[in-house]
Structures are given as structure tokens and as C-alpha cells.
Amino acid sequence: MFSAVTRATVSVGPPAAKGTIMVMGRLGKSWAIAADAVKNSKEAHTTARMNISQDQFFDPRNVDETADLSAISEMVNFHLRHSHLRCLNLTAGQIMRNFDPVSLRLFIAVCEERNIATAARREAIVPSAVSKRISQMEEAAGVTLLERGRRGVAVTAAGEVLCRYARESLQLLDRMQAELGAFAEGVQGHVRVFGSKSAVAQFLPEDISLFAQRYLDVRVSLEEREIWEVVRGVEEGRADIGVCWDAVDMRGLRTLPYHRDHLAVVVHPAHPLARKRSVSFVDTIDYEHVDIVARSIMQTTQRSAAAAAGKQMRYRIQVSTVDAAYRIVAAQLAVAIVPAEEASAIQQALGLKVIPLSDKWAKRQFVVLVREKGLSLPAQLLVQSLSSSEGIQPRRSGRSK
Numbered sequence: 052m053f054s055a056v057t058r059a060t061v062s063v064g065p066p067a068a069k070g071t072i073m074v075m076g077r078l079g080k081s082w083a084i085a086a087d088a089v090k091n092s093k094e095a096h097t098t099a100r101m102n103i104s105q106d107q108f109f110d111p112r113n114v115d116e117t118a119d120l121s122a123i124s125e126m127v128n129f130h131l132r133h134s135h136l137r138c139l140n141l142t143a144g145q146i147m148r149n150f151d152p153v154s155l156r157l158f159i160a161v162c163e164e165r166n167i168a169t170a171a172r173r174e175a176i177v178p179s180a181v182s183k184r185i186s187q188m189e190e191a192a193g194v195t196l197l198e199r200g201r202r203g204v205a206v207t208a209a210g211e212v213l214c215r216y217a218r219e220s221l222q223l224l225d226r227m228q229a230e231l232g233a234f235a236e237g238v239q240g241h242v243r244v245f246g247s248k249s250a251v252a253q254f255l256p257e258d259i260s261l262f263a264q265r266y267l268d269v270r271v272s273l274e275e276r277e278i279w280e281v282v283r284g285v286e287e288g289r290a291d292i293g294v295c296w297d298a299v300d301m302r303g304l305r306t307l308p309y310h311r312d313h314l315a316v317v318v319h320p321a322h323p324l325a326r327k328r329s330v331s332f333v334d335t336i337d338y339e340h341v342d343i344v345a346r347s348i349m350q351t352t353q354r355s356a357a358a359a360a361g362k363q364m365r366y367r368i369q370v371s372t373v374d375a376a377y378r379i380v381a382a383q384l385a386v387a388i389v390p391a392e393e394a395s396a397i398q399q400a401l402g403l404k405v406i407p408l409s410d411k412w413a414k415r416q417f418v419v420l421v422r423e424k425g426l427s428l429p430a431q432l433l434v435q436s437l438s439s440s441e442g443i444q445p446r447r448s449g450r451s452k
Contacts, residue, residue, distance in 0.1 A: 149191035152224060154184045155217040158196070161185065162214040166203040188213070239268040240429030245281040246273055247295035249349075250417055252373065253393050254310050255294055262436040269429045278348050285420045291430040293420035294437070298348055306418040307438040314349075314413035315391035315405045317376075319383045325404045332388075332410045333360045339367035341376040341387040352412060353388060377401055390415075 160170035161181065171178040189196050196210035206214065246255045251273070259271050276284060278299050284290035286302050294309060316335050318324050324335065336357050342350060357364050367385045370376050376387040377394075381401045394405045407413070419437050426434070 149187045241270045242430045244292045245276045245284040245290040250294045251275045297418045304420045309417040312390040315407045317387045329409045336362045339385045341385045342366040342369040
């Protein structure tokens with residue numbers, strides 16, 4: 052009896068086809084294998100089968116007693132070549148040799164320029180070298196990445212996928228080089244933090260600064276992201292720590308309570324609401340608001356609250372920053388909903404009135420997000436620093452309903 056059965060799928064083409072190598076395990080001290088390859092084509096010969104069927108095994112006597120899988124792969128390649136089918140790559144390592152950083156960078160340039168010659172000039176390389184590298188990638192992948200024409204190239208659907216992953220891979224390599232360079236400069240750790248816009252605007256930079264003053268050999272990088280990008284970044288490992296409002300699904304990540312803030316309406320001193328000490332959100336809906344597109348989660352919450360009250364938001368002006376919203380309010384064009392803690396800094400400078408909202412949802416809880424496992428020691432230290440208030444205990448987030 053054979054000791055094990057292992058299957059390895061290979062690509063054959065072009066045109067694309069699939070092949071299967073079935074390694075049946077050791078027979079004594081030798082290997083017995085079967086291989087089958089099928090070529091798919093739209094031409095008349097729709098199916099071509101190589102001369103080794105799944106019922107036919109290599110004679111174990113033809114395989115050296117010390118042979119391993121790599122030797123068997125070579126034998127299968129030999130038979131595939133002689134059956135007029137090209138076996139492209141049998142291992143991930145062989146495939147990735149054709150997708151090196153230089154080739155990926157050149158492919159991105161071609162996708163952006165839509166012309167091989169133009170991309171070659173941009174990357175200071177001859178067009179024939181660019182074309183050759185792309186052809187090698189197409190051969191390795193077994194798919195067409197570019198449709199070549201007289202006036203340039205068109206990126207296929209497969210090419211778009213490769214371009215997206217190529218950009219992500221090169222960005223990852225750049226970050227890796229930056230982190231390794233930091234170690235060469237004496238840094239003993241690097242922590243990547245994604246923070247929501249409100250967290251970055253209010254308290255996160257100061258808290259990170261306090262940590263950096265205490266741990267001089269740890270580098271902390273901070274990126275401002277939308278809330279869902281913060282959660283996804285931590286989940287996918289692109290960030291070690293996330294900080295955001297807990298208004299979205301935390302996808303089962305470990306969370307620790309962080310700061311709180313309180314939403315308020317900012318109005319001009321001459322506005323009818325200016326004399327109130329607090330106001331419900333419903334009382335503001337009849338007035339025209341500033342739509343701050345950079346804070347889409349907060350805007351969505353406001354629209355939901357308005358709909359629950361049977362009303363509709365009235366947005367007069369749309370801006371991309373909070374500073375611009377303050378200027379709109381100062382010009383008596385609209386009111387704006389922002390965190391009271393954030394607005395207090397501008398209150399005196401522009402002479403605006405900041406009135407807290409009395410609604411329960413206006414009191415927001417921010418959290419620190421981390422994965423359950425794999426957190427480095429520097430990242431653990433930063434988490435402890437961010438959640439340093441007494442009595443805070445970690446909790447696991449549930450799925451939002």
C-alpha cells in the first residue's frame with residue numbers, strides 16, 4: 052500500500068489548462084506517481100491528454116531510491132514537454148520568481164501609462180525589456196494581463212487584479228525597508244497605529260507623544276483613516292493598533308475603552324439657539340447644517356436620528372474639513388455638529404457658541420482595537436499607555452446588530 056497521497060495542481064498553456072500530479076507516496080524506498088494534463092481551448096481540438104493517464108504509474112525502478120518530490124516534478128515536466136504541453140510552474144516559489152519587485156513596478160507603470168514605450172521611458176529602461184518581463188508574468192500566471200494594440204495597451208481584468216496586488220506588495224516592501232532602516236538607526240521597535248479622524252483631531256497625537264517621550268527607542272507611525280478602515284486595517288494586520296469611535300462592527304477584535312467625547316452644535320452668537328445651555332439634536336434639524344463629508348459615519352448617524360424623528364436633514368453647504376465648517380458657521384450660513392472638546396479650541400478665536408447635544412448617542416465612546424494574538428512587546432506597551440486609566444479591563448467586542 053502507498054503511504055500517502057498528495058496532489059499538486061499545475062498550469063498548462065497558453066491557452067490555459069489544468070494539470071494534476073498525483074504523488075501516491077513511497078513504495079518501499081521509491082516513489083510512484085501519476086500525472087494527467089488537460090488542455091482547454093476554443094479551437095477544434097478542445098481536449099488533449101498527455102500520454103500518462105491516472106491509471107498509469109511511473110515504474111518505481113526508474114526513480115532513484117533517494118528521489119524526492121523535486122526530482123519527481125522534473126520527471127513530470129519532461130513528460131509534459133514531450134506531450135507538447137508546457138508545464139509552467141509546479142511550486143509557489145517558481146511562480147513568484149517571475150513576480151519580483153522590479154517586474155511589478157514596471158507592470159504598474161504600464162497600467163498607469165497604458166503604453167509600454169511610455170512606461171519604459173518613465174522607468175529608464177528599454178521597451179523590449181519591459182515587454183519581456185510582462186510576457187514572463189503572463190506565462191507564469193497562465194493568463195493574459197495586457198491586450199496589446201497599435202495605440203497602446205488595455206489592462207485585462209486579470210491585469211487589474213495583479214496591478215492592485217502589486218501596489219500593495221510594493222507598499223509593504225517599502226514599509227519593511229523603512230522599519231529595517233529604523234532598526235539600523237537604533238530603534239528597537241515599530242508600532243503602526245490607525246486612528247479615526249476625530250481621534251486624531253482630539254487626543255491621540257498627545258497620548259502618542261507621551262508614550263514616545265517615555266520609550267525613545269520605539270517608533271510609532273500614525274495614519275488617519277475612516278472608522279471602517281481602522282477596523283479592517285487591524286483585522287488584516289496592516290496596523291498593530293486602531294483607535295476609533297465604537298459605532299461600527301468591531302469584527303470580534305479585542306477592544307479597550309479609551310477617551311469619551313460629547314457632540315455639540317456650533318452656532319453663531321446671533322443664532323436663535325445661541326442662548327441655550329444644551330439642545331436636543333431634533334431641535335437643530337429645522338436649521339441648515341454644514342455637511343462635513345470627511346466624517347461620514349457621524350453624518351450617517353445624524354441622518355438616522357433625523358429619520359427617526361420623521362424629519363430630513365437640510366444641508367446647505369458641503370465641506371471636507373472641520374476648519375472649513377467653522378468658517379461657514381462664523382459667516383452665519385449654517386450650523387455644524389462637531390465634538391465639543393474639539394470645538395472649544397476654536398470657540399474663542401471665532402467667537403462661536405458651542406452647545407452640547409442632550410441626546411444619548413451624542414456621548415461617544417472611543418476604543419483601542421487590537422488582535423487577540425501576535426502583538427509585539429512595543430505594541431503592548433503602547434496599548435497599556437493608551438488605556439492607562441485605573442479600573443479599565445479589556446473586553447471582547449460583539450457583532451453589531
